[in-house]
Amino acid sequence: MSTPQQQPWPAPIAQAPVEATVLIPGSKSETNRALVLAALATGPSVITDGLDSRDTRLMRDALRALGVGITEAGNQWTVQPPSTLSAGGTVDCGLAGTVMRFVPPIAALVNGSVSFDGDEQAYARPMDVMLAALDQLGVTVEDQATSLPFTLTGTGRPAGGVVTIDASSSSQFVSGLLLAGAKYAEGIDIRHDGEPIPSLPHIEMTVAMLRARGVQVDDSEPDRWVVAPGPIRPLDVSIEPDLSNAAPFLAAAAVTGGTVTIPHWPTRTLQPGDHLRGILEQFGAEVRLTEAGLTVHGTDQLHHVDLDLREASELTPVVAAVAALANTTSHIRGVGHIRGHETDRLAALEFELNSLGGHVVQTDDGLTIHPRLMYSGEWRTYADHRLAQAGAVLGLVIDDIVLDDVSCVDKTMPEFVTLWQQMLAGSERRSGVAEARE
Ligand SMILES: O=C(O)C1=C[C@@H](OP(=O)(O)O)[C@@H](O)[C@H](O)C1
Numbered sequence: 339m340s341t342p343q344q345q346p347w348p349a350p351i352a353q354a355p356v357e358a359t360v361l362i363p364g365s366k367s368e369t370n371r372a373l374v375l376a377a378l379a380t381g382p383s384v385i386t387d388g389l390d391s392r393d394t395r396l397m398r399d400a401l402r403a404l405g406v407g408i409t410e411a412g413n414q415w416t417v418q419p420p421s422t423l424s425a426g427g428t429v430d431c432g433l434a435g436t437v438m439r440f441v442p443p444i445a446a447l448v449n450g451s452v453s454f455d456g457d458e459q460a461y462a463r464p465m466d467v468m469l470a471a472l473d474q475l476g477v478t479v480e481d482q483a484t485s486l487p488f489t490l491t492g493t494g495r496p497a498g499g500v501v502t503i504d505a506s507s508s509s510q511f512v513s514g515l516l517l518a519g520a521k522y523a524e525g526i527d528i529r530h531d532g533e534p535i536p537s538l539p540h541i542e543m544t545v546a547m548l549r550a551r552g553v554q555v556d557d558s559e560p561d562r563w564v565v566a567p568g569p570i571r572p573l574d575v576s577i578e579p580d581l582s583n584a585a586p587f588l589a590a591a592a593v594t595g596g597t598v599t600i601p602h603w604p605t606r607t608l609q610p611g612d613h614l615r616g617i618l619e620q621f622g623a624e625v626r627l628t629e630a631g632l633t634v635h636g637t638d639q640l641h642h643v644d645l646d647l648r649e650a651s652e653l654t655p656v657v658a659a660v661a662a663l664a665n666t667t668s669h670i671r672g673v674g675h676i677r678g679h680e681t682d683r684l685a686a687l688e689f690e691l692n693s694l695g696g697h698v699v700q701t702d703d704g705l706t707i708h709p710r711l712m713y714s715g716e717w718r719t720y721a722d723h724r725l726a727q728a729g730a731v732l733g734l735v736i737d738d739i740v741l742d743d744v745s746c747v748d749k750t751m752p753e754f755v756t757l758w759q760q761m762l763a764g765s766e767r768r769s770g771v772a773e774a775r776e
C-alpha cells in the first residue's frame with residue numbers, strides 16, 4: 339500500500355548549546371488505545387489532544403473501515419461506535435505495530451471478512467503469534483497466513499476463553515487481545531508461555547485504560563491476564579504528550595550541554611518514555627521534574643551507561659546515539675525483539691553508527707557501543723522514525739550528517755523537523771550566535 343515520499347535532510351549542527359522549551363504532541367500509544375476502546379464502547383467518546391500522525395490516521399481509517407464514526411474538529415475527535423461492526427473493508431496498517439496488532443482482534447468481532455495490508459516493510463514484522471491466537475479463537479485466517487497481508491473471517495462473536503501465546507516478540511500481542519477481549523462471549527484469558535515479554539509498561543497502560551472504562555481485568559498472576567466479558571464504558575479523555583518522542587529533544591540538551599524543558603510532563607504515567615529521566619541522569623545530565631515540566635540540563639560530562647531497556651525498548655535508537663558520544667563503552671541490553679520493530683533496529687544502528695566511524699557491536703539482546711571520533715556521512719533511516727531521531731541527535735554535534743529520508747517522522751511526529759529547527763533557532767538567538775553571523 340502507499341508509502342510516504344522519500345525526503346533527504348541535512349541534520350543541522352548545534353551552533354550553541356540548545357536552550358529550549360518544546361511542546362510535544364500526544365502519545366501514539368495512548369491515542370491508538372483510546373481510539374480502539376472508544377470504537378468498542380457503548381456510546382460516543384471525545385478524545386482531546388490525540389496525536390495526529392500517520393500511525394493514528396491509519397488507526398482512525400482502520401476503525402472507519404469497520405463502520406466506526408469518527409469526526410475530527412481541531413484537537414477534539416468524537417468517536418461513535420456502530421451498533422454492529424461492518425465486514426468487507428480493507429485495513430491499511432502502514433508500518434504501525436499498534437494497527438496491525440490491535441485491529442485484527444476487533445475484526446474477529448465482525449461477521450464476515452476483513453483484509454489487512456501495509457507497507458512492504460511491515461510484511462517482515464512479527465504477526466504469526468496474533469494470527470495463531472485468532473485461529474485459536476475460531477477466526478479463519480485465509481491461506482494460513484503468518485504475516486501481512488492477510489484476510490480474516492469472523493463469525494460475529496468469538497467464544498473467547500483461554501489463549502496461550504508466546505509474546506516475547508512483542509507486548510502488542512497481549513495488548514491487542516486485551517483491548518477486544520471484553521467483547522468476546524467468555525471474555526479472554528491470555529497466558530504467556532515463553533521468554534520474558536518486552537515493554538510491560540505498555541501492557542499496564544492497556545490494563546489501566548480498560549479498567550478506567552469499567553472493564554474487569556485480573557493481572558494478579560505473572561504472565562496471565564483475564565478479562566471478564568462485559569460492556570466498555572465510553573470515556574472522554576485528554577492524551578498525554580508522547581514521552582518517547584521527547585527523547586531526541588532531551589538528548590539534545592544532554593549532548594550539547596544545554597537545557598531543554600518539556601511542558602506537561604505527567605507526574606504519574608504509564609508511558610515507558612518516563613524512563614528517560616533515569617536514563618539521562620545516568621548519562622550525567624541533571625534532570626528536574628517541576629511544575630514547568632521536565633527539564634534536562636546537559637553537563638560537560640557524558641558518562642557511559644549500562645542499561646536494560648526491555649521495558650522501554652522504543653528508546654533504544656536515541657539512547658544508542660547518545661551512548662556513541664559518551665566517554666567510554668556503553669551496553670544496551672534486553673532489546674533483542676527490536677529486530678522486529680519498524681526495521682531491524684539493532685542491525686541498522688550497528689551499521690549506521692559504524693559507517694560514521696563508531697565502533698558498535700550487536701549482541702544477542704542489544705548493543706555494545708564503543709565511542710570513537712565520528713565524522714560526516716549519510717545516515718540511513720530505513721523508514722524508521724526513531725532512526726531519524728537518532729540521526730538528528732548525532733547531527734547536532736557531528737558536521738554534515740545527512741539523513742537519506744526524514745519523511746518517516748510522520749509515523750508519530752509530523753512536526754519533528756519544524757520543532758527541531760525551532761529549538762535550534764531559538765538557542766542560537768539566545769546565545770547571540772545568530773547575530774554574530776549576520
Ligand atoms: O503497545 C504499544 O503502544 C507499544 C508497545 C511496544 O511494542 P513492543 O512490545 O513490540 O516493543 C513499543 O515498542 C511500541 O512503540 C508501542
Ligand SMILES: C=C(OP(=O)(O)O)C(=O)O
Pocket residue numbers: 433434435436652679680724750
Ligand atoms: C516500535 C514502535 O512502533 P510500533 O507501534 O509500530 O511498534 C516505535 O514507535 O518505536
